[in-house]
Amino acid sequence: xxxxxxxxxxxxxxxxxxxxxxxxxxxxxxxxxGRTEVEQLVEPSDLLKRCMELAESLKHEGWNAG
Numbered sequence: 001x002x003x004x005x006x007x008x009x010x011x012x013x014x015x016x017x018x019x020x021x022x023x024x025x026x027x028x029x030x031x032x033x034g035r036t037e038v039e040q041l042v043e044p045s046d047l048l049k050r051c052m053e054l055a056e057s058l059k060h061e062g063w064n065a066g
Contacts, residue, residue, distance in 0.1 A: 003055075005063035012063060014054060016047065027051065 002015045010032035017026050019040065025047045029037040041047045055065075 004066045005058050006066040007061070007063045011066075012058070014051075016051065027054070029054070 002013055005012045005014075012032055013030045015026075015028040015030075017028065018024070019026055024040045024042050025044070027039040027041065027047065027050060029039075031037070039050065041050060
């Protein structure tokens with residue numbers, strides 16, 4: 001799954017995917033400046049919690065889901 005957020009003409013995206021081995025999840029954050037952050041999580045519940053935290057944080061920073 002991929003989500004996009006916009007702010008002041010900039011676009012940030014984050015994606016959830018499985019690792020190649022299939023035993024973990026990756027949360028990939030693509031920043032407008034080209035940086036990419038990858039967080040690995042094992043449990044689906046931890047992934048869900050982290051995604052909700054990230055979405056809330058982005059909203060507080062002025063990012064709008066787009």
